[in-house]
Amino acid sequence: PAPGIKGGALAGRHVLVTAGPTHEPIDPVRYIANRSSGKQGYAIAGALAALGARVTLVSGPVSLATPAGVHRIDVESAREMAAAVDAALPADVAVMVAAVADWRADTAAGQKIKKDGSGAPPTLALAENPDILAGLAQNARRPRLLIGFAAETEKVVDHAVAKRARKDADWIVANDVSGDVMGGDSNSIHIVTRDGVESWETMPKADVAHRLAARIADEFA
Ligand code: CTP
Numbered sequence: 056p057a058p059g060i061k062g063g064a065l066a067g068r069h070v071l072v073t074a075g076p077t078h079e080p081i082d083p084v085r086y087i088a089n090r091s092s093g094k095q096g097y098a099i100a101g102a103l104a105a106l107g108a109r110v111t112l113v114s115g116p117v118s119l120a121t122p123a124g125v126h127r128i129d130v131e132s133a134r135e136m137a138a139a140v141d142a143a144l145p146a147d148v149a150v151m152v153a154a155v156a157d158w159r160a161d162t163a164a165g166q167k168i169k170k171d172g173s174g175a176p177p178t179l180a181l182a183e184n185p186d187i188l189a190g191l192a193q194n195a196r197r198p199r200l201l202i203g204f205a206a207e208t209e210k211v212v213d214h215a216v217a218k219r220a221r222k223d224a225d226w227i228v229a230n231d232v233s234g235d236v237m238g239g240d241s242n243s244i245h246i247v248t249r250d251g252v253e254s255w256e257t258m259p260k261a262d263v264a265h266r267l268a269a270r271i272a273d274e275f276a
Pocket residue numbers: 073133151152153154155156157184185186187188189202203204205206218
């Protein structure tokens with residue numbers, strides 16, 4: 056824990072974390088997905104548990120060990136993630152770190168799609184996935200502190216400020232991914248709140264996790 060934050064600062068609090076990508080099936084052997092290692096979300100779930108929170112981690116497909124003291128629920132698609140988030144409520148805090156696929160194949164084929172020999176590729180019709188964060192913001196059981204993440208490649212703070220307002224999240228944790236952070240071990244973070252912007256120096260994902268957990272605990276002090 057950071058200086059001044061006691062080990063049990065989040066004792067008695069239920070925190071919901073989403074992490075990893077979602078996989079949207081095209082057919083039984085193919086899918087659409089975002090790039091996401093799950094490392095940052097898993098580190099945050101572990102850091103929150105270390106502060107005494109009861110943590111439910113709703114995870115897309117990743118190859119990571121479950122952090123100590125964390126209850127993990129595995130899902131594949133965005134719609135499964137939305138259902139698992141709903142089933143985990145109520146929560147005092149939700150930290151939506153998952154890189155949810157914005158679109159899914161409108162209808163997943165029941166059998167493997169075959170090349171037909173003509174050289175003409177099939178056309179994929181897409182449907183938009185539910186926005187889990189925006190849905191939670193409108194939910195009657197909205198967590199007291201609702202936190203979204205945004206990975207941006209340009210105009211990081213501007214996009215995050217707009218995104219926070221559009222989704223009605225309390226905070227957006229904006230991650231500057233213009234460098235080489237995908238799957239890497241460091242993140243460059245700005246916390247956009249209703250009151251302004253806090254910019255953190257670039258630091259390892261584990262440090263981001265502990266500092267964010269401490270910042271969340273501050274809200275409940
Ligand atoms: N999110 C979500 N459900 C979705 C898409 C996004 O819950 N269907 C959440 C993410 O987990 C993240 C936040 O919303 O906490 C921002 O995700 P992002 O992809 O940056 O936002 P989008 O509104 O999808 O905007 P963009 O067009 O930049 O992808």
